Amino acid sequence: MGRKKLYIETYGCQMNVSDTEVIFAIMARHGYDRTDDISAADIILANTCSIRDNAEQRIHGRIEQFAKEKKQRPGVIVGIVGCMAERLKEALLDSGKVDIVAGPDSYRNLPNLVEAVRPGHPQIDVMLSHEETYADISPVRTDKNGVSAFVSIMRGCNNVCSYCVVPYTRGAERSRDSRTIVREVCELHAAGYKEVTLLGQNVDSYLYKSEETGTVDFADLLAMVADVSPELRIRFSTSHPKDISDKLIETMASRSNICRCIHLPVQSGSDRMLEKMRRRYSREWYLGRVAKIRKEMPDCAITTDIIAGFCSETEQDHKDTLSIMEEVRYDYAYMFQYSERPGTLAARNYPDDVPPEVKTRRLNEIIELQNRLGLESNKRDVGKTFTVLVEGPSKRSADELCGRASNNKMCVFPDKEHKAGDYVDVEVLSCTSATLICKLV
Ligand code: 5AD
Numbered sequence: 528m529g530r531k532k533l534y535i536e537t538y539g540c541q542m543n544v545s546d547t548e549v550i551f552a553i554m555a556r557h558g559y560d561r562t563d564d565i566s567a568a569d570i571i572l573a574n575t576c577s578i579r580d581n582a583e584q585r586i587h588g589r590i591e592q593f594a595k596e597k598k599q600r601p602g603v604i605v606g607i608v609g610c611m612a613e614r615l616k617e618a619l620l621d622s623g624k625v626d627i628v629a630g631p632d633s634y635r636n637l638p639n640l641v642e643a644v645r646p647g648h649p650q651i652d653v654m655l656s657h658e659e660t661y662a663d664i665s666p667v668r669t670d671k672n673g674v675s676a677f678v679s680i681m682r683g684c685n686n687v688c689s690y691c692v693v694p695y696t697r698g699a700e701r702s703r704d705s706r707t708i709v710r711e712v713c714e715l716h717a718a719g720y721k722e723v724t725l726l727g728q729n730v731d732s733y734l735y736k737s738e739e740t741g742t743v744d745f746a747d748l749l750a751m752v753a754d755v756s757p758e759l760r761i762r763f764s765t766s767h768p769k770d771i772s773d774k775l776i777e778t779m780a781s782r783s784n785i786c787r788c789i790h791l792p793v794q795s796g797s798d799r800m801l802e803k804m805r806r807r808y809s810r811e812w813y814l815g816r817v818a819k820i821r822k823e824m825p826d827c828a829i830t831t832d833i834i835a836g837f838c839s840e841t842e843q844d845h846k847d848t849l850s851i852m853e854e855v856r857y858d859y860a861y862m863f864q865y866s867e868r869p870g871t872l873a874a875r876n877y878p879d880d881v882p883p884e885v886k887t888r889r890l891n892e893i894i895e896l897q898n899r900l901g902l903e904s905n906k907r908d909v910g911k912t913f914t915v916l917v918e919g920p921s922k923r924s925a926d927e928l929c930g931r932a933s934n935n936k937m938c939v940f941p942d943k944e945h946k947a948g949d950y951v952d953v954e955v956l957s958c959t960s961a962t963l964i965c966k967l968v
């Protein structure tokens with residue numbers, strides 16, 4: 528029997544992208560090759576996200592599309608995996624359109640689930656684990672150009688922010704064996720990769736202990752990974768303001784191949800909201816962390832996540848968010864309206880009482896402010912020289928290359944000589960709100 532074809536659509540965060548690569552690796556051992564062509568697939572999986580209601584609504588729409596595919600080719604197996612599978616469990620089977628439901632800790636069991644599917648007998652595994660980290664699995668890389676790869680260093684989350692569904696969909700926090708992480712990074716380096724991004728829901732609470740390794744915290748791990756090669760760039764995400772340590776910031780500052788960008792989600796600038804969100808830091812504490820980062824690394828970009836219109840948010844709370852944005856001068860931000868998630872502490876305890884039109888207006892004010900802050904941040908870089916890791920041709924022109932500076936800003940520059948994976952030095956000539964326009968130096 529020939530090998531079969533697996534198609535996966537990935538939604539949500541970078542962790543899901545990384546999980547998709549793990550699923551491809553597990554399924555490859557059982558005779559399934561990756562395809563990007565849904566009409567050629569024997570199995571169609573959606574690796575899903577539950578973070579906001581609109582993320583789930585999109586997937587429901589896709590399930591309808593998959594059902595059409597199934598009508599034309601009745602043997603096709605359709606599976607929903609990831610966070611939405613974990614959250615909705617059996618309810619996903621009610622439509623009769625889904626053959627497999629598998630949560631984030633069940634991927635080793637996918638080949639068995641596939642094997643067991645029969646018409647009218649869907650399969651489900653949504654057990655969460657306290658140990659699973661897929662540490663021994665070498666992911667099948669799905670990046671386009673062999674330059675930049677994700678490496679998952681931990682799974683789950685113990686924070687229980689009141690708005691957030693992740694602890695319920697991804698379970699308890701657990702850290703992966705540091706030796707397998709360093710080994711994976713060495714393999715990537717040997718395969719020609721130039722950049723790795725270490726992934727976890729809260730990387731600052733990474734902690735691995737064994738007799739052989741001793742106690743390894745995130746700063747230790749970052750140093751070990753950065754020391755694999757000075758030619759390899761290291762990024763990481765996501766940091767938590769309550770946990771980001773002086774040791775970590777100093778470790779970053781001591782190694783120039785650890786990229787100068789920290790994603791530090793603030794969520795709100797109001798102490799009353801932060802308390803209600805159960806973030807366990809204050810505005811003052813957050814600004815103190817920013818000051819420490821700026822002191823050690825004046826050139827470090829700081830990016831963030833912001834939620835507009837959380838439960839009982841007042842006009843003053845909203846103004847506090849706008850003012851902390853001005854104070855920090857974020858280089859980039861992901862901005863959202865609060866979306867109530869069933870089962871979370873907030874859904875159980877606080878009414879979702881900010882009217883939709885007020886949420887939208889506040890979000891628009893936040894986006895407008897960030898557009899200005901982002902442009903100002905880019906303008907401050909005009910005249911500077913950066914080392915850029917080339918990703919490939921720019922979107923606009925075949926005579927231009929694009930790539931990111933250490934601070935994660937996208938640079939474009941005329942160049943016909945270099946290729947993806949090269950490091951080049953550029954000078955910033957001008958900018959838009961999204962891009963630095965550069966020339967080679
Ligand atoms: N509603 C809106 N945004 C949310 N986020 C997490 N949960 C919710 C929610 N219920 C945002 C946070 C988080 C990012 C990944 O998504 O800003 O940092």
Ligand code: SF4
Nearest residue numbers: 539540576577578610
């Ligand atoms: Fe979405 Fe969060 Fe799950 Fe990532 S961890 S897929 S952002 S719900």
